[in-house]
Amino acid sequence: MRLTPAHLDMATAALRAVLPLEYPADSILRHFFRDNPKLGANDRAFIAETVFGVLRHRFFLESAVEIATPRSLLLVYLAKFQGLNLRELIPLASEAEAKWLMGIKAVSVESQLLAVQAEFPDWLMEKLHGFMEDNEILDLGRSLQHAAPLDLRVNTLLATRDEVIASLAKDGIEGGATPYSPIGIRLAGKPAINRQELFLSGKVEVQDEGSQLLGYLLAPKRRDMVVDFCAGAGGKSLMLGALMHSQGRIYAFDNSEKRLNNLKPRLKRSGLSNLYPQLITNENDIKVKRLTGKIDKVLVDAPCSGLGTLRRNPDLKWRQSSQSVEELKRKQAAILSSAANLLKPGGRLVYATCSFLPEENQEIVQNFLDCHPRFILLTCSELLAQQKIPLDTGTFLQLSPRLHGTDGFFAAALELSGTEA
Numbered sequence: 001m002r003l004t005p006a007h008l009d010m011a012t013a014a015l016r017a018v019l020p021l022e023y024p025a026d027s028i029l030r031h032f033f034r035d036n037p038k039l040g041a042n043d044r045a046f047i048a049e050t051v052f053g054v055l056r057h058r059f060f061l062e063s064a065v066e067i068a069t070p071r072s073l074l075l076v077y078l079a080k081f082q083g084l085n086l087r088e089l090i091p092l093a094s095e096a097e098a099k100w101l102m103g104i105k106a107v108s109v110e111s112q113l114l115a116v117q118a119e120f121p122d123w124l125m126e127k128l129h130g131f132m133e134d135n136e137i138l139d140l141g142r143s144l145q146h147a148a149p150l151d152l153r154v155n156t157l158l159a160t161r162d163e164v165i166a167s168l169a170k171d172g173i174e175g176g177a178t179p180y181s182p183i184g185i186r187l188a189g190k191p192a193i194n195r196q197e198l199f200l201s202g203k204v205e206v207q208d209e210g211s212q213l214l215g216y217l218l219a220p221k222r223r224d225m226v227v228d229f230c231a232g233a234g235g236k237s238l239m240l241g242a243l244m245h246s247q248g249r250i251y252a253f254d255n256s257e258k259r260l261n262n263l264k265p266r267l268k269r270s271g272l273s274n275l276y277p278q279l280i281t282n283e284n285d286i287k288v289k290r291l292t293g294k295i296d297k298v299l300v301d302a303p304c305s306g307l308g309t310l311r312r313n314p315d316l317k318w319r320q321s322s323q324s325v326e327e328l329k330r331k332q333a334a335i336l337s338s339a340a341n342l343l344k345p346g347g348r349l350v351y352a353t354c355s356f357l358p359e360e361n362q363e364i365v366q367n368f369l370d371c372h373p374r375f376i377l378l379t380c381s382e383l384l385a386q387q388k389i390p391l392d393t394g395t396f397l398q399l400s401p402r403l404h405g406t407d408g409f410f411a412a413a414l415e416l417s418g419t420e421a
Ligand SMILES: C[S@@+](CC[C@H](N)C(=O)[O-])C[C@H]1O[C@@H](n2cnc3c(N)ncnc32)[C@H](O)[C@@H]1O
Pocket: 229, 230, 231, 232, 233, 234, 235, 236, 237, 253, 254, 255, 256, 259, 280, 281, 282, 283, 301, 302, 303, 304, 331, 335
């Protein structure tokens, strides 16, 4: 695409709207596109890509420019990270901009402080230094600076993976089997999949491969009673429903009506008849209590800092803080404890987050185990091997963009000991 002054102006306007970061960047962009309906698909893609690109490299960009304005950040981003050469950029820039752009092109990212190279704020650096070496922090930071791929999950109730891959190819969309999830497809680009017949007919859903693996850890059986405690818009509930061949029963709990409402059209497309969305006020709701001791499998996809999804949501590092993580930890512990009460003896609970902070992960699980001696920790690599998924990250499932190409997921699998009376 040839970059024009109009592109630059629109991307600058979008970045100006996003940068206060009072709201999630993706929702601000959605509003921006709604307010500018004349933008074509290519323009939108360019704007979204550059705005998210600037957010992913914001610390470097701010350190490189004299005055950080949306336009100056954007120009440097295009020159440094989008590989635009100065011949393409300079006609769009003022004389003064052209001058400093030439200087900045020579500044190397590698000469910056670790926090700038890793693109992590101070509060997060402090936490990471508690359990990681500098080189590990740098690897993690760099792996989160790339855009995430678009992964699909095949709805096995309606299609097989091979059928979907063949059908995508017929429509000119390149995609291949994901390395770990038996029902995942990784697309080569970012096609507007939500306009494709495959999507509209419910044969595929957008779902990161890491998120799909959580379903295989829970491994519900056909006639199980299942609770997805923090179901949100139901990404994982829908997968569980398909793994159960639309049999048994899944309660999809969440305390956000808006998120559960987003599940409804997905549920309709999916063809499932075993999924029951339930709005709860909190983890102690009577609808939860009623199911005490009755459930075979519980998924707790806990509210978390989301830092493992920084590739998709780079703005989270400014929207989270040490204080917000403290608040989340209290919620995670409370939700895990309530959710665990639902299990029958012999039942399985999977606690998951998309965070790489041990305080939201291993520490929450260990504190829970210390207070609940009837629960035992299962080994995730063994559970995945039982599902014919050769992925060994040890007792816990710990996925990272660098090693696995997925978002940064954590999961622990727990079992309530004893057999059902
Ligand atoms: C990580 S998100 C879940 C994403 C979802 N599982 C999916 O796959 O799309 C965490 C969810 O927990 C919900 N939540 C927060 N506090 C809760 C509570 N006390 N009880 C139940 N859900 C809660 C949030 O509304 C949010 O949807």
